[in-house]
Amino acid sequence: MSEQHTFGVDRLTVELGATRALSGIALDVPPGAVTAVVGGDGAGKTTLLRCLVGEVRPTCGTLRRPGKHHLGYMPSTSGVWRDLSVAENVAFAATAYGVEPEADRPRALLRAARLDDFSDRLAGDLSGGMRQKLGVVMAMLHDPALIVLDEPSTGVDPVSRVELWRLVSEAAAGGAAVLLATTYIDEAERASSLLVLDEGRPLVEGDAASITAAVPGTLIATATPTDRTRAWRRGTRFHEWRPDGASDSADSSAVTITPDLEDAVIIEMLNRRAVAS
Amino acid sequence: MWPMVQKEVRELRRDRRTVAMLIGLPLILLVVFGYAANFDVSEVRTAVYGDGAETVAGQLPDLFVVDTVDPNGDESTARQELVDGNADVAITTGGTTTAFVDGSSLFTAQTAAAALAQAPGSITVDILFNPDLKTSWVMVPALVGLIMAFIGTLITSLGLVRERQAGTIEQLAVMPFRPSDVIVGKIAPYFVLAYLDMIVVTVLGALLFGVPFQGSVVLFGVGAAVFLLAVLGLGVLISTVSQNQGQAVQTAMFVMLPQILLSGMIFPLESMPWGVRWIGYLLPLTYFVDLSGGIMLRGAGLPALWIPFAVLAVMAVVILGAAILRFRRDLAPDTGAPPNIDGSDAERTATA
Numbered sequence: 159m160s161e162q163h164t165f166g167v168d169r170l171t172v173e174l175g176a177t178r179a180l181s182g183i184a185l186d187v188p189p190g191a192v193t194a195v196v197g198g199d200g201a202g203k204t205t206l207l208r209c210l211v212g213e214v215r216p217t218c219g220t221l222r223r224p225g226k227h228h229l230g231y232m233p234s235t236s237g238v239w240r241d242l243s244v245a246e247n248v249a250f251a252a253t254a255y256g257v258e259p260e261a262d263r264p265r266a267l268l269r270a271a272r273l274d275d276f277s278d279r280l281a282g283d284l285s286g287g288m289r290q291k292l293g294v295v296m297a298m299l300h301d302p303a304l305i306v307l308d309e310p311s312t313g314v315d316p317v318s319r320v321e322l323w324r325l326v327s328e329a330a331a332g333g334a335a336v337l338l339a340t341t342y343i344d345e346a347e348r349a350s351s352l353l354v355l356d357e358g359r360p361l362v363e364g365d366a367a368s369i370t371a372a373v374p375g376t377l378i379a380t381a382t383p384t385d386r387t388r389a390w391r392r393g394t395r396f397h398e399w400r401p402d403g404a405s406d407s408a409d410s411s412a413v414t415i416t417p418d419l420e421d422a423v424i425i426e427m428l429n430r431r432a433v434a435s
Numbered sequence: 436m437w438p439m440v441q442k443e444v445r446e447l448r449r450d451r452r453t454v455a456m457l458i459g460l461p462l463i464l465l466v467v468f469g470y471a472a473n474f475d476v477s478e479v480r481t482a483v484y485g486d487g488a489e490t491v492a493g494q495l496p497d498l499f500v501v502d503t504v505d506p507n508g509d510e511s512t513a514r515q516e517l518v519d520g521n522a523d524v525a526i527t528t529g530g531t532t533t534a535f536v537d538g539s540s541l542f543t544a545q546t547a548a549a550a551l552a553q554a555p556g557s558i559t560v561d562i563l564f565n566p567d568l569k570t571s572w573v574m575v576p577a578l579v580g581l582i583m584a585f586i587g588t589l590i591t592s593l594g595l596v597r598e599r600q601a602g603t604i605e606q607l608a609v610m611p612f613r614p615s616d617v618i619v620g621k622i623a624p625y626f627v628l629a630y631l632d633m634i635v636v637t638v639l640g641a642l643l644f645g646v647p648f649q650g651s652v653v654l655f656g657v658g659a660a661v662f663l664l665a666v667l668g669l670g671v672l673i674s675t676v677s678q679n680q681g682q683a684v685q686t687a688m689f690v691m692l693p694q695i696l697l698s699g700m701i702f703p704l705e706s707m708p709w710g711v712r713w714i715g716y717l718l719p720l721t722y723f724v725d726l727s728g729g730i731m732l733r734g735a736g737l738p739a740l741w742i743p744f745a746v747l748a749v750m751a752v753v754i755l756g757a758a759i760l761r762f763r764r765d766l767a768p769d770t771g772a773p774p775n776i777d778g779s780d781a782e783r784t785a786t787a
Contacts, residue, residue, distance in 0.1 A: 211609050226611035235602025241446040253438040254610045280449070296606075 163224065164188045165210070165304045165335050170219030172205055172358075179205040180358045183219070185337075186351075187304065192326055192336045194349035196423070202358040203339035204234055207308050210337065224304050227255065230297035234308040234339075236289045237296065240282030244273055244292055247281055248299065255300035267295045270325055287318030294322060298329050305329055307338040311345060323348065343420045354423050362426045370422045374429070375401040377421055380412035390424055399425045401432075439612070439620020447594065447624060457590065461582045461632060476546040477706050480523045482516050484508025487528030491556070498550050499524065510535075517563055519739035520729055523547060532558045538565030539732035541573040542703060564649070564732045572647070575640035576727035577700035580720050582636055583659065584666045584694055586629040589687035591670025595621060595762070596683040599674070604765060614763040622667050629667075633659050637731075649734030655727065658740075661747045662723040668755030669719075675761040694720040719754075722747045 165187040172180040180202045187193045187210075195203045208214040210223055211231045223229060231237070238247050248268065249259035257263065268274045271291040281289060294310050307326070311319045323345075330336045330350075338349070346352045347366045354361040354369075362369050378398050383389030384407060389398040397415070398407075405414045417425065448454070482503035483492040492501045502522065505512070510533070513525035517537045524547050526534045534551050536544045545568055551558050565572045598604040598621075607617050637655075640646045648655075669690055677683035695701065697711060698720035704712055715721045722743035729735035729743075737744065 208605070213605055213608060226609065229609060231606065231609040233602050233605040235605070237603055237606035239442065239446060239603055240601060241449040242442060246442070246445060250438055250442045251610070254612060256611075 163222070163303065163335075165222045165224065165337075167206070167210060167216075167222070168220040170206070170209065170221070171217045172202075172209055172214060173217045174205070174214075178358060180209070180216075180355075183353075183355075183360055185353050185363075187335045187337045188350075189303070189335045190330055190333050191350035192330045192338065192348070194346040194352040195337065195339045195355060196341070196343060196346040196352055197339075197355035197361075198341065200357075201355040203341075203355055204308055205358075206355070207231075207306050207337065207339055208233075211306050224302070227300070228303040230300065230302035230305040230334075232290075232293040232297040232307045232310060234312070236293035238281040238289055238292050241280065243278050243280055244268070244284070245277040247292060247296060251296040252299050257300050263301065264295075264299055267298055267325070270321075270328070271295050272321060285315075287314040287322075290314050291318060291322060291325070294325050298325065298334075301332070301334070303334060305334050305336045307336070309339050309341065311340060311342065319345070343423060347419045354426070356427060356430065361430065362423065366419045370417050370419055373417045373422045373425050375399055375425075376403045376405050377415050377417045377425070378405055378407060378412050379415045380407050380409045382407075382409045384408070388428055392421075397421055397424075399428060401429070436616045436620045436623075439617060440623050443594070443621060443624045446597075447628075457586065457628070457632070461585070461636060476543045476703055479543055479547045479550070480521075480705075481526065482508075482513065482522040482524070483526045483528065484510075484513050485526075485528035487532065488526075491526055491528045491532055491558075494555050495526075496550055496554060498546070514563065518733045518735050520725070520733065520735060524551075526558070532556060534558050534560050536560060536562045537733070538562040538568055539573060539728050540703070541565065541568055541570060543705075544568055564734075569644065571640075571644035572732060573728065574700070575636075575644055575646045576731045577698075577720075577724045579633055579636050579640070579659070579727055580662060580698075580723035581695065581700065583629050583633050583663050583723075584669075584720050585691065586625065586632060587663055587666030588669045588673065588690055589684065590628075591622060591625045591667055592673035592677060592683040592687050593680050594625065595671060595674030596677045596680050599677075599765070600679045608766045614766045615759075617766055618671070618759055618762055622671065625670070626663060626667060629663055630659065633663075646731065648731050650730035651736065654737060654740075655730045658723065658726045658730070658744060658747065661744070661751050662719055662726070664751040665719040665747060665754050668751065668758040671758035671762050672754065675758065675765060694718050697721070698724050700724045719747060719750050722750075 166185045168184050170180055170183040183206060195206055197203050205214055209216050210221060211229060242250065248264050252259040252264055273288060273292060281292060284292065290310050294307060297305055297307060311322055314322060326336055340346055351365050353363040379395050380398055381395055383396045383398040389396045479499050481499040481501045483501060484505050485508065486506055488504045488506050492504045495501065510527050513527050513535050516522045516525045517535055523537050523540050523543045524534055526532060536547050538544045544562055548560050548562065551560050562568060641648060673683055673686045677686055693714055697715040698718050699715060704715050725743040726740055729740050
């Protein structure tokens with residue numbers, strides 16, 4: 159691992175044609191930690207990541223990133239060559255980054271990703287999860303200072319997700335700054351810090367605990383919400399947000415609860431839209 | 436660059452449809468066009484030499500457009516004029532009147548020979564370079580160019596678009612390759628493959644059809660390489676305007692079809708109205724057909740062929756240059772610092 163920096167972006171705005179894809183984004187990606195960018199489809203996650211790795215030219219703002227030899231990237235398509243085998247993909251990426259393909263690290267990463275038994279299999283013949291893991295392995299081969307992963311767990315089965323997270327966590331524990339995009343809030347909760355994007359703008363940011371602690375008003379769990387525009391289903395019940403802090407309800411079973419990260423994000427979206435309207 | 440070449444070759448080997456096209460289509464083109472092509476001509480460029488040049492020139496049918504009348508010229512002048520491609524028919528007078536006909540312009544030669552047989556006076560017809568007026572002798576040198584154009588344009592564009600379609604071009608852009616490494620690494624296997632194909636087709640053409648190779652192999656090889664660079668450039672250009680392989684195929688066909696029809700390999704350019712003929716002069720294959728026919732059949736050298744050579748070289752530089760610039764834009768879109776919010780250049784940490 160090379161000298162450690164906090165990477166990230168400041169005051170970043172990206173316009174793609176007539177569309178403003180990102181507006182006023184600031185994000186720190188510190189070494190030794192996993193930072194998550196969360197948001198729905200079209201929120202701007204991929205644009206932010208592509209901007210940071212140099213794939214998209216920002217309209218204005220500042221980028222803090224390492225040189226290419228110290229940057230590992232997995233695009234949303236996994237970035238593997240389907241007509242090459244697992245071993246050939248790894249060998250190509252290793253050679254590109256100046257790593258000996260037969261060195262210990264590529265072997266260890268393949269073993270950690272449980273791909274070592276599939277070395278001769280074409281990447282195109284791997285399952286989606288295995289392909290994603292291969293993409294993550296290729297992004298980490300050269301022990302980069304900054305690892306950028308675009309939705310590495312999308313479409314991946316739970317077991318592979320666990321393995322993916324183990325790879326990511328180990329890279330961060332080794333000192334790498336890891337930035338990953340995800341649509342899964344439960345996954346983002348595992349990150350040291352996170353930035354939630356909504357329509358290209360920052361919605362909330364910080365660590366999961368501080369975000370949930372900052373939720374205004376009251377959250378109740380009820381079977382019959384009073385105001386459906388501020389309620390959402392969680393399991394068999396509804397969670398209803400009361401911005402005024404009231405906790406009364408016609409439902410005798412209603413209870414006041416502590417919001418989790420998913421609740422906090424939904425509340426912040428409701429809050430923003432209420433302000434906008 | 437070498438890893439790029441290895442990777443590209445491995446990918447190409449496993450792309451069965453592409454390999455099938457590489458093997459099947461050139462052979463189909465060779466056989467179909469080699470045996471079946473046919474056409475007519477309405478104008479024959481003519482030079483007349485010797486003591487009776489003025490008289491004979493005046494007696495020729497209208498089909499013969501006499502560009503040169505030289506009483507001092509002789510048989511060697513006439514032959515050289517045909518080698519240099521300055522005339523389709525060169526007639527020597529004084530004693531017996533002999534019409535030397537350029538057999539490398541097959542259909543012009545057929546038409547001229549038939550017309551000379553009907554002409555007044557006794558004219559001996561001597562067909563040079565392709566005495567039996569074999570269609571294949573004329574088609575094979577042109578097909579060599581067509582096949583290189585096919586590989587260079589279509590197959591190259593497909594290979595490049597595959598990277599974009601699979602999303603791996605993003606990966607290449609982020610990897611510590613120079614754009615030139617990626618571009619050269621991507622097209623080098625296609626260059627080698629097309630060049631090998633050119634050699635195979637030239638040799639196979641000679642073996643199957645007995646096509647002679649009268650001129651310089653080196654000159655031919657260099658000309659083929661220059662032409663190949665131009666058509667590879669077309670392939671790269673097509674890939675930069677195609678989002679998927681379907682689009683690349685369509686665009687490549689759009690570029691290939693005029694080359695087949697308007698390059699002079701099937702229909703003589705001289706017989707076309709200027710409304711379409713000018714398109715032919717914009718196509719690389721037009722000049723390679725001139726070059727390959729001239730070298731293989733007539734044994735022409737650089738002094739006679741410098742114009743198609745020079746045009747191909749300029750085309751190669753312009754097309755490949757434009758293609759590389761466009762492809763480079765895909766690989767390194769984030770060039771130059773973005774303007775900061777306050778209008779100054781943004782600072783950027785680029786070290787780790």
